[in-house]
Amino acid sequence: MPDSNITKRALAQTLKDxxxxxxxxxxxxxxxxxxxxxxxxxxxxxxxxxxxxxxxIFYTEFITEVQNNSYNTAWDFLEDICxxxxxxxxxxxxxxxxxxxNSFCEYFSEVMEPFIQTFLDSIFHTEDGNDFSRVFLxxxxxxxxxxWLRSPHPVPPDIYLDSLKHLLIDLSRRILLDFDLSNPSx
Numbered sequence: 001m002p003d004s005n006i007t008k009r010a011l012a013q014t015l016k017d018x019x020x021x022x023x024x025x026x027x028x029x030x031x032x033x034x035x036x037x038x039x040x041x042x043x044x045x046x047x048x049x050x051x052x053x054x055x056x057i058f059y060t061e062f063i064t065e066v067q068n069n070s071y072n073t074a075w076d077f078l079e080d081i082c083x084x085x086x087x088x089x090x091x092x093x094x095x096x097x098x099x100x101x102n103s104f105c106e107y108f109s110e111v112m113e114p115f116i117q118t119f120l121d122s123i124f125h126t127e128d129g130n131d132f133s134r135v136f137l138x139x140x141x142x143x144x145x146x147x148w149l150r151s152p153h154p155v156p157p158d159i160y161l162d163s164l165k166h167l168l169i170d171l172s173r174r175i176l177l178d179f180d181l182s183n184p185s186x
Contacts, residue, residue, distance in 0.1 A: 008046050010036050012057045015050065019094045024050070051102035054095050058104065061088070063111060074119040075161065082145075082157035089149050096146045105146070109138050116141070 014036040018027050029050055033040050047053045062084050071077045085092050095104040116137050120130060144164070148154050155163075 004046065007038070007042065008056065008060075010038075011043065011046065011053055012060075015053055015057070016091050019091060024054075024094060024098050049102070051098070051104075051107075054098065054104050055102075055107040057091075058095075058108065059111070074122075075165070077115065077119075078161060078164075079157065082161055085145060085149055086154065086157045086160075089154060093149050096149065105142060109142055112138050112141065 011032060014032055015027070018031060018035060022031075027050065029040055029043055032050065032053075033043050047056065062081065066077070066080055069077075069080070071080075092104075098104050113134055117134050120133055120137070124130070148160050154160070
């Protein structure tokens with residue numbers, strides 16, 4: 001492993017350790033450097049700020065692992081992401097509380113949109129993109145994940161996803177019953 005990755009991983013683990021007992025807003029780059037035994041210059045060589053470090057953790061621990069996977073369904077992808085978040089929930093419960101510009105939730109939305117667009121393209125067999133659908137599904141998924149992970153005792157990922165599947169199936173059935181799809185002019 002190159003020295004750069006060793007340093008980045010050390011900073012990442014230190015941030016996770018500090019966030020276990022200190023709110024993110026109270027952790028400074030100086031605190032990270034002191035706890036990790038390195039200089040601020042070294043930190044800034046690798047990251048723009050502590051927000052960048054949080055986002056790097058997600059990118060390296062999850063995105064780089066799944067971006068080359070060939071998922072058969074969106075549910076397979078959702079299973080992987082929910083399993084990851086559940087395993088790392090102590091960190092992400094706090095990361096999802098970070099507010100403002102460059103927050104983890106903002107970054108997560110940006111990273112998830114292409115995955116969701118691919119999912120939409122496979123359903124609607126189009127590549128012209130529907131901004132409303134992509135943004136809506138991204139926001140809905142993020143909100144649902146946050147609520148799930150922030151609960152005092154989140155259910156395991158398989159139960160969470162099973163509940164989500166049943167909700168979407170039941171909702172789809174209800175929508176089909178409520179709308180007269182035999183009249184396409186409406």
